[in-house]
Each structure stands twice: as C-alpha cells, then as structure tokens.
Amino acid sequence: MLSTSRYRMKGMKGLVLAALVIVSLVAAACAAPAAPTSAPSAGGSTKASSGAAKRIALVTPYMANATTKQVIDLFSKYAKEKGWEVGTTDTAGDFDKLVGAIQNAVAQKVDAIVLGMGDPAQMSKGLTAAKEANIPVFGIDAGVAPDVVANITSDNAALGTMSAEDLAQRIGKKGNVVMFTHDPHPGVNARAKAAAAVFEKYPDIKVIDKRHVNVPGPVDNARKIMQDLLTARPEKGSIAGAWAGWDEPALGATQAILAAGRTEMAVVGVDGTDFAKAEIKKGGPFKSTVEQDWDGIARKTVELVGDYFQGKKLDRNLYTLPGKLITPENLK
Amino acid sequence: MKTIALRTAKSNQLYIRGLLRRYGTMAGFVMIVVFFSLLRPGTFLSPINLRNILEQISILAIVASTMTIVMVVGDFDLSIGSLASLCGVITASLLLHGVGLFPVIVAGFVLGALAGAFNGLLVSYLRLSAFVSTLATMTAFRGLALWYTDGSTLFNLPAAFLTIGQGSVGPMPAPILVVFSVLGVSWLVLTQTTLGRRWYAVGGNPEAAFLSGIDTKRLRFYAFVVSGLGASLAGIVLTSRLASAHPLAGEPLMLTSIAAVFLGMTMFKEGQPNIPGTFVGVLILGVLNNGLNIAQVNSYIQEILIGATIILAVLVSGLARRRI
Numbered sequence: 001m002l003s004t005s006r007y008r009m010k011g012m013k014g015l016v017l018a019a020l021v022i023v024s025l026v027a028a029a030c031a032a033p034a035a036p037t038s039a040p041s042a043g044g045s046t047k048a049s050s051g052a053a054k055r056i057a058l059v060t061p062y063m064a065n066a067t068t069k070q071v072i073d074l075f076s077k078y079a080k081e082k083g084w085e086v087g088t089t090d091t092a093g094d095f096d097k098l099v100g101a102i103q104n105a106v107a108q109k110v111d112a113i114v115l116g117m118g119d120p121a122q123m124s125k126g127l128t129a130a131k132e133a134n135i136p137v138f139g140i141d142a143g144v145a146p147d148v149v150a151n152i153t154s155d156n157a158a159l160g161t162m163s164a165e166d167l168a169q170r171i172g173k174k175g176n177v178v179m180f181t182h183d184p185h186p187g188v189n190a191r192a193k194a195a196a197a198v199f200e201k202y203p204d205i206k207v208i209d210k211r212h213v214n215v216p217g218p219v220d221n222a223r224k225i226m227q228d229l230l231t232a233r234p235e236k237g238s239i240a241g242a243w244a245g246w247d248e249p250a251l252g253a254t255q256a257i258l259a260a261g262r263t264e265m266a267v268v269g270v271d272g273t274d275f276a277k278a279e280i281k282k283g284g285p286f287k288s289t290v291e292q293d294w295d296g297i298a299r300k301t302v303e304l305v306g307d308y309f310q311g312k313k314l315d316r317n318l319y320t321l322p323g324k325l326i327t328p329e330n331l332k
Numbered sequence: 333m334k335t336i337a338l339r340t341a342k343s344n345q346l347y348i349r350g351l352l353r354r355y356g357t358m359a360g361f362v363m364i365v366v367f368f369s370l371l372r373p374g375t376f377l378s379p380i381n382l383r384n385i386l387e388q389i390s391i392l393a394i395v396a397s398t399m400t401i402v403m404v405v406g407d408f409d410l411s412i413g414s415l416a417s418l419c420g421v422i423t424a425s426l427l428l429h430g431v432g433l434f435p436v437i438v439a440g441f442v443l444g445a446l447a448g449a450f451n452g453l454l455v456s457y458l459r460l461s462a463f464v465s466t467l468a469t470m471t472a473f474r475g476l477a478l479w480y481t482d483g484s485t486l487f488n489l490p491a492a493f494l495t496i497g498q499g500s501v502g503p504m505p506a507p508i509l510v511v512f513s514v515l516g517v518s519w520l521v522l523t524q525t526t527l528g529r530r531w532y533a534v535g536g537n538p539e540a541a542f543l544s545g546i547d548t549k550r551l552r553f554y555a556f557v558v559s560g561l562g563a564s565l566a567g568i569v570l571t572s573r574l575a576s577a578h579p580l581a582g583e584p585l586m587l588t589s590i591a592a593v594f595l596g597m598t599m600f601k602e603g604q605p606n607i608p609g610t611f612v613g614v615l616i617l618g619v620l621n622n623g624l625n626i627a628q629v630n631s632y633i634q635e636i637l638i639g640a641t642i643i644l645a646v647l648v649s650g651l652a653r654r655r656i
Contacts, residue, residue, distance in 0.1 A: 066484045212631035216580035220570065224388050228625030231381045232372070248485075248578075255574065259498075275487040275576055 054084040054309060057105030060116030061098050063090035067294065071140055072116045074298035082306060088116075095122045102126030106133045112305055113137045120145035136308055140301050144318050149308065152301045154292040155320035160191030160245070162325055163268045164198035166288045167241050170266040174204030175240025178229055180213050180222050180249035188245035191270055195243050208239070213249045222252030230260045241266040247276040247289055254279060254286040272326050281331050290323040297321055356648040357598045357609075360641070361616050368623035375626060383505065389618035390507035391416075391566045391573070396589040396596075396610050397518040398562025403593050403605040404522065405555045406535040407455060407462035412563040412589065414474040415447050416582030419567035421477050424486040424577035433492050440564045447473065448560015452553035470586070477579035487576040497572030507569050514565070519607040531555060532604065591642055592617055598645050616641065 056079060062068040076086045087110075091097035098118065105113050106129045113130055120127060120143045127147035130137050139151035167177070177199055181192040192210075199205045209229060214221045226242065233239055242257075242265065244250035250269030257265050265285050269276050272291025279286040300319055307314065368376040375381060395412050402409045423440040427433070447469070454465035499506045522528035533541040534548045542548045566585060571577040595616055596609025620641060624634045 064478060064483055066482050069482075209628055214584060216578075216583040219574050219576065219578065220391075220581065221584075223574070224621065225625055227384050227388070228622055229628070231375060231378070231384060232626040232628065234375075251576070252574070273485065275485045278487055 054082075054111040055108075056084055056086045056112050056114055056305070057101075057108070057110045058086055058088045058114045058116055059091070059098055059101045059105065059118075060088070061091050061093050061095060061118045062116065063088075064092065065117075067292075068117050071294040071298055074295055075114065075116075075140060075301055078299055078302040079305075082302060084111075099123050099126040102137075103129050106130050106135055109133070110135060111309065114301065114305070115139045115142040115148070117141050119143050120148050120151075136305075138301055138305055138308075140297060148317065150304055150314050150317050150319060152297050152304065152319045152321070154297065154323055156187045156190035157194040158320070159270050159290045159292070159323045160194035161198055162323055163191075163270050163288065163290050164195035164243055166325060166327070167243050167266060167268045168198060168202055168205060170268075170287050171205070171240040173202045176206050176208040176233075176238060178226070178239060178242045178253075179207055179210040180225070180242065180244040180253065181210060182213050182215060182218075182245055185245075191245050195245075199243075205240075213245075218246075218248040219252040219255075222249030223256045224252075226253040226256035227260065230256060230262055236262060236264055239265060241268070243267075244269045247271045247273040250286060250289070251275060251279060254284060257285045270323075272324070277326060277331060280326060280328055283328055288325055288327045291326050292323050293321045352648050353598075354600070357595060357616075357645050358612065360645055360648070361612055361619070364616065364619055364623065364641075368619070368627070371623075372626050376623060381622070381626070383503070383508075385615075385618050385622045386508045386511070387505045388622060389614050390505075390511045391570050392585060392588055392592065392617070393511045393611065393614045394514050394566040394569065395562050395585050396592040396614050397514045397607060398559045399589045400593050400596070400605045400607055400610045401518060401522065401531065402462075402555045402559045403590075403597075404531045404535045405552050406538070407552060407555065408466060408590065409448075409451060409556060409559040409563075410463065410466040410586055411447070411451060411470040411473055412559060412566075413582045413584065413586035414470045414477065414580075415444060415560060415563040416567035416570060416585055417577075417579055418447070418473045418477040418480075419444050419564040420571035420577040420581055421481050421486060421579055423568055424489055424571050425480070427489050427493055428486060433490070436493075437568060440568050441561060444560040444562075444564020444567070445557050446560070448557040448563070449553070451560065452556030455556060456549040456553040474580070474583075481577075481579045483579060485576050485578045489571070489575055489577075494572050494575055497569050498575070507573060510565070510569060514562070515607060515611055522607060527551075527554075535604070588617060595642060595645055598648070616645075 058072060058075065060068060060072060063072065072088060076088065079086045089101040091101060095118070102113060102123060103126055106126075113135055115123075115137065117140060120139060124145070124147070127137055127145065131147045136149045137147060139148045139153075141153040142148065142151050144151050171177070179192060179195065182188045183192070196207065199207050211225050213225070222244070229239065239262070242250070242253045244253060244267065247269040250267050254267050257263065257267065263285055266287045267285045268287055269289040272289050276286065276289040280288065300321060304314060304319065395416065399409060399412065419440045422443055423436050426436045426439060431439075451466055451469055454460045454469070455462045495506060496510075497507055501509060522531065530541070530546050530551055533544070533546060534551050538548050563582070567582055570581055574581065592613035593605050593610050595613030596611070597603050597605050599609040599612060600606055617638065620638050621634070624637065629637070
C-alpha cells in the first residue's frame, strides 16, 4: 500500500510539473510586449529631423479595467488620425513596472508620454527622467503633478452636482434623502461633497442618512442598507430619494425599493454604466446617472498634445470636462 | 470550615465559567435581539423585518455551512468568495448566451465542484497548507472572473433564473428555503452519518484517525469539494438575487463566513465547528448589521461594534485559551 501511494505521489509530481510548464508557456504566449510595440527601434536618432511622424508612448496600469481600455482606445484612434504613432504598455497594476515603462519610453526618445490613469505621485522617478529628457507627460484622468504638463479628466464635483440636482428636481425639491458614499475614494468623495452642497441649497430637502458602502460587493451591501432604512421608515413618502456616488449602490438601492414596493422614490447614480442605463430604461425608481465624457476627454488630450507639438503654451495643468446626464427621457 | 467555603466559591466560579462557555454566545445573541427590540419597538421584530434578516443572511449562511465542514476537518477555504463570484459570472454569461436554465445551474455546480476538487488536491494529496493553496486559488479565481468579464457587470438575465434569488414559496423567499435545505443537509451529514463522524475524527486528531483506518486524505479532499459546491450555490443565488453578476460580488463572503463559524464554535461541543452554532453565528452577524442599520448607527461605528462582538464572544467562551 505504501509503495503504491509513493508511485501515485511520483505520478502526481509529474503532473504538477507538466502543469507548471504549461502555465508558464501560456503566460509567455499571453504576455504583452514590454516596450511600446509600434515605436520603431531606430527612431531615436531620426527624431530631430522634422516631418517624421510624432511618436507617443502610452503607459497604463489599468488596461484590464473596461473604462480605461475604452478611453485609451479612443485616444489611440484620434492620435492615429493625426498621423502620430502610439505604442501602448500595460503593467497590470504594477507601478514599479510603470516607472520602468516610462524610463524605456524616455530612452527611446519618444515625442510625448501619455499616462492612462494611475496616480502620478507613484511614478515620480519616471516623470523626473522624462522631465530631464524634455519629454512632455500628459495625463488622462491621472492626476495633477508638477512634472505632468496637463491632466485631462472629468470634474468629479460637477458629476456630483449634476446628479444631485437631477434628484432634487425629480423629488420636487423637498423630502428626505439618503446618500450612499465611499469616502476613501477621492473621486466618489468629491462627488458626495458636491451633492451634499446641492441638497443643502434646498431648505425642504433633508439628508437623513449618509451611508458608507462596502467595496467589493457594493450592490448587495447597498441593497441591504436600503432595505433596512425602508424598514425603519415604513410610511410611503418618508424617504423621497437616494443619491449614490456611483452606479452599483444605486442599483442595489433600486432593487430594495422595488422589493419593498416603495416606487414613489427616485434613485440617481453616477458613471453611466451599461447596467445603470438598462435599469433607467425600465422607467422604475432608478432615474438617472451621469456618464463621464470619455470621448471628449480623449479628443481634448489629443488636441492639447497637438497644441504642445506646435509650440503653443498651455494655460493650465488641469482640464476638466462636464459629464452627460442620462435619463429615461434621453435614452429613448 | 474555611476550606469548604473556599471550595464552594471556587466550584461556583467554575460552574459560572462553564455556563458562560456553553451558553455565553447564545445569551449574547438573545441580548442583542432584546436590545434592538427595545430600541426600535414594533420595527425590529416585525414579520417583514424578520423575513428581511433571513433574506439578508441567506448567501452567507450557505457558504458558512460548507465552510463549517472544511473547518471541521481542521482546514480553511479562503477561495470561496472569489469562487462564488466566478461561478456567478460564468452562469450569468451562459444564460446570456441562451443556454437553458437547468444546464446552466448544473454547469455552475460542476465548476464549483471542480474548483473545490482542485483545492482538495493541493491540500490533501500535494500536502500544501490549506492557507497557502486556497490563498493562491482565491487570487487565481478572482483573476479568472475579472479576465472573463473584463471587469464589467453582466445583467439582463432571464426572468426564470431570477426566481431562485427573488421568488418566494408562499410567504417564504426562495433563498431562505435554499438556506434551510443546505443547513439541514450539512447538519444531517455531520451528525448522523459515518462520513460526518469521520470528518470530526480527522479534524480532532488526524493521526489517530489515520491509524484507525480512516482515509484522511480522501476525507479532506471531499470537504473541499463540498466547500466548492457551497460556493457555487452561493454564487448562483447571489447572481439571481442581484439580477446581475459582478466579478468581485462574492468577495466579502470569505471572511464573514469564517467569522460566523468561529462564533458558532464558541457554542456547544468543546469548541468544535458545528452547524447549529454556525447558524447562530450567521444570525448574530446578520442581526447586528440589520439592527444597527435600522437604528441608523454610523457605518464605520457598525464595523467597530461587529469586530468587538466577535472578540467578546470568543473571550467569554474561553476559546481564546484553548485553540484559537
């Protein structure tokens, strides 16, 4: 018995070894090339000569995120329309590698570096190298930093104001409101502050509760919280609306409201996700969301990079674009 | 005279300590219920709220039941949360591709069982520690779910599927019925079958169990398969309840289910994991969340209070000095 089990062990080890080999092969096949692919390798020496296509290195830690991918694809598209070459590097959340990618781009003497999200404070070493080589760095929804020429992003406060204003109008500027927030997230935090300021503006609107929503699992968490708040105030009309800092808790709140039959309420979210749009289309309590204008952000970034190439001086280092309100009315 | 008095005092003390150990957690639970009933009379104990509580704990109760079995054999399964999410997104995506309801549910269970079997293989046969191997598979399952969905939420699921998590039989929401079935079956298997008693033997003293002719490896392997099945069931019910599947939706389940089993271990049977205890543990966590929400206690304070409750329960039961 012992010997057979030992044989079995050996067979098992072989299997595991085989599995490991397969895994590493697959990983090698899937791995993204480390350097910007479309940047010609000999380009460094020809850079000075005019007329050559401008080369842009786009680095991002978040390509796996659908929104990041969307804005990067849009940027690449508009940049190519300008005749520029764009090489993209994704470091899958690794900021150390991201610094390396920026340094590679500097070594290849690209004409500009674009950050596809990610906090510039975590890549200062790479940014310094770019600055020393006189290569401009632009940020798409990245963050303002001394070595970033300009950051182009949505104005989170404006997103919050827009959605809160919509909720206020839909509940007739009066009644009790619940807020779903996540203060540790700077963007959601800014939205919530702006939304609270809107509600304060209306004397008949009262924010009766501000709830922190747990992440991950925000839909389920918000659903439970909303269910309990409705239990605590069972009379119809005792809660007029719910404001959520992003779409997931708005969805959870909507489900609790539907289950409790309190359909007199209105819910608004922020982000313009597909599932939010589908819910809004149904004409239920989920009334609106605010979509970030990624297309506009991509176009603006290309425009600013172009201005820079033509020697125009940029007047500031932060450009914000307003969001677009998505309602049942404009979804039809 | 003096010695006798001392002895009675000491035996009294021991008696009280014994009572606290056995019934402290249960008493704590009752106190929590009484407290919220007095704080919000008419609301907290209303039939609607009691139903809400059961509905809110349903998914946690499912994974906590199967986690109990893994913990009976002396292991942990850290991968259940991300496995639940993975099963959720796979079933949702199959449904969106037009596959029928029944095959989809079977596929979800098969995926859960296979993933559980993989954990079991690593822990039982390749002798990796349960902590390391399920930590690794947790990361891998999460990666698979994120990669498969590209980080997005899947929705627009067929109405028939939504009845699992949202429908009801009479006044009873369907998920609660699922929970009671899972609790019942787990309890029966653990206490009334040879398999269950052997699981306890493996967890109590693996060497003695091995020497008495029990195939400890196979039994630990089975425990992980059961855990995988529990995770997939939880993932399916959660997806149906939320009418959407998110690649991270099940993540909070892992730590809370372990906490529930620990709370349950403070009741009954010498600090062993057990199903009635786990159910009370789940109820304590659920009632705390629900009651604090109804009382509109600040979200951050809620987390502190829940943490303090777990520590208190373990301290009072004397488990702190024994195993944990």
